[in-house]
Amino acid sequence: MATDYKIMVQNVTKEYDLFKTQSEKLRAFFALNRKPVPHFWSLMGISLKIMPGETLGLIGVNGSGKSTLSNIISGIIPQTTGYVDVRGDTSIIAIGAGLRGNLTGLENIRLKALMQGLTNEEIDGLMDDIVSFADIGDFLYQPVKSYSSGMKSRLGFSIAVHVNPDILIIDEALSVGDDTFYQKCVDKIAEFKTEGKTIIFVSHSLKQIEMLCDRVAWIHYGNLKELGDTETVVKDYRAFVKWFKDLTKKEKKQFQLKMKEAQKAFDIDAYQASVVEDRKQQNPAEQNVAAKVKKEFYGSVISEKMSLGSRLLTLLVLLLLALTCWTNVSGHSLSEVVSNPSSLVHITSHVDHTGSLRK
Numbered sequence: 538m539a540t541d542y543k544i545m546v547q548n549v550t551k552e553y554d555l556f557k558t559q560s561e562k563l564r565a566f567f568a569l570n571r572k573p574v575p576h577f578w579s580l581m582g583i584s585l586k587i588m589p590g591e592t593l594g595l596i597g598v599n600g601s602g603k604s605t606l607s608n609i610i611s612g613i614i615p616q617t618t619g620y621v622d623v624r625g626d627t628s629i630i631a632i633g634a635g636l637r638g639n640l641t642g643l644e645n646i647r648l649k650a651l652m653q654g655l656t657n658e659e660i661d662g663l664m665d666d667i668v669s670f671a672d673i674g675d676f677l678y679q680p681v682k683s684y685s686s687g688m689k690s691r692l693g694f695s696i697a698v699h700v701n702p703d704i705l706i707i708d709e710a711l712s713v714g715d716d717t718f719y720q721k722c723v724d725k726i727a728e729f730k731t732e733g734k735t736i737i738f739v740s741h742s743l744k745q746i747e748m749l750c751d752r753v754a755w756i757h758y759g760n761l762k763e764l765g766d767t768e769t770v771v772k773d774y775r776a777f778v779k780w781f782k783d784l785t786k787k788e789k790k791q792f793q794l795k796m797k798e799a800q801k802a803f804d805i806d807a808y809q810a811s812v813v814e815d816r817k818q819q820n821p822a823e824q825n826v827a828a829k830v831k832k833e834f835y836g837s838v839i840s841e842k843m844s845l846g847s848r849l850l851t852l853l854v855l856l857l858l859a860l861t862c863w864t865n866v867s868g869h870s871l872s873e874v875v876s877n878p879s880s881l882v883h884i885t886s887h888v889d890h891t892g893s894l895r896k
């Protein structure tokens with residue numbers, strides 16, 4: 538049944554503005570005439586469903602959008618368009634994901650568990666198990682910023698599997714551990730599978746994918762290239778990797794450039810129009826398709842961009858704030874300044890011998 542899914546992702550896109558510096562970002566924020574900023578579409582319309590108890594693998598070359606998708610599903614970052622329905626609590630394990638560098642391992646355990654909704658008593662009850670699974674010795678009392686990536690992964694994995702999530706998202710976390718820890722994680726994942734939990738498993742290791750996943754989604758430069766049973770998708774992906782490896786250095790560069798250019802040139806309005814057209818063809822009797830699709834695209838997302846009106850309002854508030862501060866410093870009353878703005882340049886306040894501000 539279509540409603541049986543645990544996770545549904547529909548027409549999900551993710552756009553990044555490519556500012557070179559922070560000051561460029563700030564200038565663009567206050568600019569009233571929007572200069573075109575280079576964009577990059579990390580995801581260009583992903584739709585898929587994940588069933589309860591299923592382990593779905595995410596594969597694809599570096600930068601194809603796997604982490605972006607898993608971060609959107611786990612709620613770490615918002616999508617630009619589209620609908621994401623996650624029916625249950627998620628716990629994401631990526632190398633160091635959600636760990637605070639300045640806090641010790643122990644403090645991180647408590648913080649992450651509290652954020653997952655556990656009480657202090659429940660955390661006390663789990664602490665020994667989490668510590669023993671992570672097995673990082675005295676590093677537990679050190680700030681996480683001093684950890685190696687393997688240690689971060691151990692701690693992150695241990696916390697994530699012990700807070701008992703419905704949905705486990707594992708993003709490359711097994712790639713940095715040693716063999717013993719790797720085996721422990723694989724056993725834990727197998728245990729989760731038998732308990733019927735839903736797992737998203739992101740990995741470059743096709744062997745791990747083949748061993749653990751029921752189905753696989755191949756993400757290819759922001760698109761869902763293939764979704765299907767593990768054997769077929771992994772076979773097709775291997776063929777692509779072989780094809781790519783056989784290219785000359787120049788051809789490889791050209792191919793990558795072409796794919797990245799397509800991600801920069803992606804037209805969200807044209808994509809939306811194509812979704813409307815597909816839907817009309819599939820279901821000619823359906824009414825108000827364009828309006829429905831628009832709602833599905835933007836109904837559940839908060840715009841990350843401010844409208845011109847909001848920017849003008851922010852600018853006005855900041856100016857008023859600056860004026861109030863300056864009026865205060867100048868020692869004049871607000872009504873004086875309003876009736877005679879030039880009084881602002883004549884500061885009447887001074888600091889007396891006790892260090893207090895006097896008018």
Ligand SMILES: Nc1ncnc2c1ncn2[C@@H]1O[C@H](COP(=O)(O)OP(=O)(O)OP(=O)(O)O)[C@@H](O)[C@H]1O
Nearest residue numbers: 553554577579597598599600601602603604605606
């Ligand atoms: N904050 C950001 N700003 C701009 N671009 C970003 C940002 N985060 C990710 N990207 C870009 O989005 C694309 C997808 O990145 P993502 O990390 O999802 O890929 P991935 O498939 O997980 O890669 P990998 O296998 O290397 O981990 C990349 O081209 C990346 O450079």
